[in-house]
Amino acid sequence: MLPVKQFIDFIAHNKLFNANSKVLAAVSGGMDSVIMVNLLKAAGFSFGIAHCNFQLRGNESDSDEQFCRDLAQQLDVAFHNIRFDTLQHVTAHKVSTQMAARQLRYNWFEQIRQQHGYTEIALAHHQNDAIETILLNLTRGTGIAGLHGILPKNGLLVRPLLFLKRDDIQQVIEQGNIAYAEDNSNSSVKYARNKIRHQVIPALKELNPALEQTFESNLKHFRELEQLLDIRIAQLRGELFIADNNDFHLPLAKIKTLEPKHLLLYNLLKPYGFNETAMNDLIASLDKHSGRVFEATDYKLILDRDKLILTPNKQQSNAQVSISLNDTEADYGSYKLNLLHDDSPLIVKNNPMAVSIDTKLLVYPLTLRAWQQGDSFYPLGMKTRKKLSDFFIDQKISLHDKSEVPLLVNGNGDIIWIGGYRPDDRYKVTADTKKVTIFELFKRI
Template sequence: MLNLLTSYIQKEKLFSKSDKILITVSGGIDSVVLCELFRKAKFNFGIAHCNFKLRQKESDEDEQFAEALAEKLNVPFHTINFNTSTFAKKNKLSVQVAARQLRYEWFEQISEQFKYKYIATAHHADDSAETFFINLLRGTGIAGLHGILPKQGKIIRPLLFATKNDIIEFAKENKIKYREDSSNASDKYLRNKIRHHLIPALKDINPNFQSTIAESINHLREVESIYRKSINKKRKSILKEKDGKILISISELNKAKPPAPYLFEYLNPFGFNSSAIENILKSLDQSSGKQFFSGTHRLVKDRDLLIIDTRIKKPEAGKEKTKNHFIKKNQKELIVDGMKLNFKSFAKTSSYNLNTNNTAANIDFDKLKFPLEIRTWQKGDVFYPLGMKGKKKLSDLFTDKKLSLDKKEQVQILTSAGKIVWVIGIRMDERFKVAADTKKIYFAEQV
C-alpha cells in the first residue's frame, strides 16, 4: 500500500517529499492509516485535530487519542475546541456545514502560521463514490459528478487510490489502533444513508462496483474538462461585470446551443438552483421586469440583459424603503448615493440662456418652499412633465423611456412641499419652469 501511495502522489503531483504537510486527524481509521503511511514514507508532517464538542466525552477522548498519536509519531500537534452547535444556530447552518466551515478556516490559519504547504485529508475511493451520489441527488450539475478531487488549492487527498477495505486490511496487518465514531452508525445524515444502504445494494448488483464507479468518475472528470473549456470560451461574450453588477446578454446566451448548461454554470455560483434557473430560462422570451431571488442575490430580467446584484432580501409589497435628503436654501452641494448635485441661485437676466440638458434643472426660485427634499421615487408618484399640460405617472414615464427595473430603482426626485420639481437626470416639472415673469433662478445640476 505504501508503494501505491507514493505512486499516486507522483501521478497526481500532490506534493514533493520536501514539502511540509498538515494531516487532518479525527482519530478514525482513515486518518490514522494516512499518518502511518506518511511515517513509513518519511514525509514531513504534523497533525491537526478539531474537537467539535458534539459527542461530549467521546469528542474529548478523540482529542486525547490524536494528541497521543502525534506524540507517538514524534510530530507537531495542533488542536482546537469549537462550540459547533452554537455557531450553527447563530449562522443558520446545519451542524455538518458549520463543522466544515470551522475546520477548514482553522486548517488554513494553522498552515499559514506554521508554514505547512499543503493540508491532507484522508478521503478515500468510497468517500468519492458517496460524494458522487450525494451530488447526483442534489442536482449540482456536472461539477458534482467528478467525485472528490485529488487536489484543490492547498487541500490534497493522498488516499483516494484506496478503498475502505484496503484501509481496513492495512490497519489489521499493521495492528493500528484507532477510534470509532458512533455517529457513523447513524442514518441521520445523507452520506450515511448512501453508505449503509445504497452502496451495498449496488455492490450486490455489480460486485465490481467500486472499480466501475471509479472508472466512470475519471471519465466524467475528462468530460468536465472539455465542458469547462466550452463554458469559459463563451463566458466573455455572454457575461460582463459593470458597476458591481453581473450582466448576462440574452441574445448572446441564445446563440449558445443549448443555452441551459451555460446559464446554469453562470448563475449557480450566485445561489440559483436548477428550479430557479429553469424559470429564468422560460422568462427569456417574456416581457422585462420579472425578478428572481436566491438566498444571496437578485436577478432582474431586462430587455436584453439578465442583471444580477447582491440585494439579499426581496422587499415586501408596499414596504419599499425610501431615502430622504433635505436641501437648505443656501446649500451649495449634496451627494446622494454617489451622485453629486450642485445648487446655486441668481437673478434672471435677459442674456441668460437656459441649460436644456436633462442633467440640469432651471427652476423658478420663488415657486420653491425650502427645505427641498430629494428621495427615491415611489409607486403612485405623479408630476407634470415639462412641455406638457397634463400630469403623468412616473412609472409611465419610465416605460416611455424604456428604463430597466435596475435603472428605475436608482431614480431620485427633487421635491418642494411634496410636489415633484425634477425627476433628476430625466425631466423637470412644468409647474416649476422658468417663465417670462421669473425674477430669480434656482439652478440644480447633476455632476
Template sequence: MLFAVKQHINQNLPFLKGKKLLVAISGGIDSIVLTHILHQLKFDISLAHCNFMLRGKESNKDEIFVKDLGEQLNLPTYTIQFNTKGYATENNLSTQMAARSLRYNWFQELIKEHSLDYLITAHQKDDVIETFLINLTRGTGLDGLTGIPEVNKNVVRPLLPFIRNEILVHATRNKLQWREDSTNSSIKYVRNKIRHKVVPFLKELNPSLLETFSNTLQNLKGSQQIVNDRISEVKEKVITSSGNDLHFSVAELKKLSNPKIYFYEILKEYGFTEWDDVTNLLDAQSGKQVFSKTHCLLKNREVLILSEKNTIEEVRSFEVLENTSKIKEPFKIKFKKVDIPFDTKNHPNKVFSELISDKPNTISIDYDKLQFPLTIRKWQKGDYFYPIGLNGKKKISKFFKDEKLSLIEKENSWLLCSNGDIVWVIGKRLDNRFKVSKTTSTILKIKL
C-alpha cells in the same frame, strides 16, 4: 501501502514536496493512516482537529487522542471546539453541513495564519462512491456525479485512489491506534445508511463495483470537460460585463437548444435553484426578477442582468463632514477643495477651464453653495432635482426612466445632498443649482 502512496504523490501530486501541509485529522482510521504515512515520508505537516461537541465525552477523548499523537510525533497540533448545534440553528443548516462549514473555514484560517500551503484531507475511494450516491439521490448535475476532486484549489486528497480495506490492512499490520466514532455505525445519517446498506448490496450485485465505478467516474469527468468547453464557448457569445454586473443577451440565449440546461451550468455557482423561474425570464416582461441567496437576475428589455445583492442595503445614508478628503462607504469618493485666483475667475482662460473641466465620475461644485454635513443616501419616491443641461426640475424617477436605467441600476443609485437638496445623482448628473459659475470663488472637486 506506504510505497503506493509515495509513488502516487510522486507521479500525480509532486507539487506537495517541500511544502507546508495541514492535515485534517479526526482521529479515525483514515486520517491516522494518512498522518503516519506523510510523517514517515518526511513531509512537513501540522495537524488540525475539530471537536464539534456532538458526542459528549467521546468527542473530548478524540481531541485528547489527537493532541497526544501530535506530541508523540513532535508535530504542531491545533485544536478547536465548536458549538455545532447552535451554529446549525442560527444558519438554518443540517448538523453535518454546519460541521463542514465550520471546519473548512477554520482550516483556511489556520493556513493563512501560519503561512501553510495545502490542506490535506483523508478522503478515500469508498468516500467517493458514497458521495456519488448521496448526490444522485438528492438530484444533481455532472459536478455532483464526478466524485470528490483530488485537488480543489489548496485542498488535496492523496488517499483517493485507495479503498477502505487497504487502509484497514495497513493500520492493522503497523499496529496503529485510532478512534472509532460510535455514530459511524448508526444508520441515522444518510451517508451511513448508504455505507452500511446500499453499497454492500451493490457489491453483491457486482464484486468489482469499485473498479467499474472508477471507470464510470473517468467517463463522467471526460463528459464534464466537453460540457465545460461548450459552456465557455456559449459564455463568450451571450455574456458581457458591465461594472460588477453580467449582462446576458436574451436573443443569443433563445438560440440555444435547451436554455434551462445552459442556465444551470452558467449560473449554478451563484446559488440559483429555481431553474424554471430562471428560464421563464427569457419571455418575461421587463422588471421581472429571480433571486438566489446572494444574487439577483433581472429581465431588462433584451438582456438579463446578474448582480450581487446589495450588502449595504440596511444603511440608507452616510454623512460627509466639512474638510473630508475621502470616504470609503458606500463607495470610495475623494473630495478636494480648490480656490480660484481672482484674476482667473474674472478673465476666463485656459487655467479656469482646466479647474472646472469634469471627466467621467468627476464633478466640480460651487463650494460656497453647500451646507455641511453633506449626505449620501439612496433615492426615494418623490425626489426631484434640476438636472444640469435641462430647464426646470425633474423627478428622479422620470430621470431614471429617460436614462433607461434598469431596475437594478435604479436600486443601486445614490444621491449627494446638501441641506435636503440634491447636489448630484452620483455618477450620472449634477444639479444646475450647484454648478460652478463666473462668480464662484472656491470649487469642491469630487471624484468617484
C-alpha cells in the same frame, strides 16, 4: 505492508504536494487517518498532526485525543489539538451537528496552517468516501459538480488516500497490526452517510461486486464532463457578458439560442447566487414582456427589452434625501446635487445636468428620490400630464437605469425635475421670475 510506492505515485500524478511541502494532516484517530500519517512518515514527507475534540462522546472523545497525541509522539511530529463546544455552535448557528463539526474543523485547520507555515491540509478520504458523497449528492439533488465526488486536490485541501478502497485500508491495518481508535458513532445509521455506507452500498455491491472500480471509472468521466462544461461556460461568459460600469448586459437574442438553455444559463449565473428555480422562472419569461426582476442575495437580474441586466444589489439607505432652504448641496446615491440661489432670472441652457427653477415656487423641504409607480409630471413645453413610466420609454431609458435617475420633488409633492433629463413645465423660469434656484447634478466616478 504499507503501499508507499502507490501513495507517492498518486501524490505526484495529482500534484498534491512535493518533497519541500510541510503538510498538516487531519487525524481523528480512525484507521483511515492513521494509515495516512504512517504513509506520510514512511514516504519521508514533512508533516504535523491536527486533532479536533468535538466533545460529543464524553470519555471516548478524550480517549481519541490522547491516542492522537501519543501517535504524534511516536511518529516524532508536531501535534496540534483543540476542544470545541460543538453543541453550543449548533445552537448559535442553527445547523446540524455534522455541519457544525465541519465548519469548526475546517476553519481551525486553516488557522493552524497559516500560523505554523503548513503548505497543505491532508484529509484521509478514500474511494468509498467518494462513492458515498456521490450517492448523498444524488439523493439531495445535484448538478454535474456533485457527481465528480471528492477531488484529490481542492485548493489547499489534499486527499492522498483516494487511490485506496476501505477494504484495502482494513487489510493494511490487520496485516501490520496497526493500532487505531474506533469511533462507535460510525456504526450508527442515524446519520445519512452511515446509512448509505452500511445499508445502500452493500445492496449495490450485491448487484455489482466491482462497485468501486465502476465508480472510479465513472468519476473520471464525470470530471472530464465537468471540465468540458467549464470550458464552454468560460467561452460563453466572454461572448455574452458585456461590461457596463458595475453591471453586465447579456443580449437576449443570444440567450434565446443557448442549448441546453437551463444547464448553460444556470452555470453562467450560479457564481452570482442564482439557483435553479430562478433559472426556470427566467427561461419561462424570456418571450414575455420586459420588466421581470430576479433577485439573489447580492445580485439581481433585470429582463429588459433586448437584454438581461446583471447588477449588484445596492443599499437604498439614501433612496430619499431631504433638502432644506439653507442647504447648498446634497448627496444621492452616485450623484451630488449642488444648489445655487441667484437674484437674476438666469436660465441654464445646453446642460441636461443642470436646471433653473423659479425660486418663489419652491416649497421646502425638497426631496431627492427614485421614481415610483404612478409618478407623473408636465414635461417642459407640454401642458398635459405625462406618466414617468411613459416618459422613460420615450427616452429609451432601461428598467435598470430608470431606478438610478434622481427626481427632485417639491414640498407639495410635485416633481420639479427628472434629473439629467427634463424639468417640469410649471416650474420653468418666465418673464415674471425675479429669482432663480439653480440645481446641478454631478455623477460620481
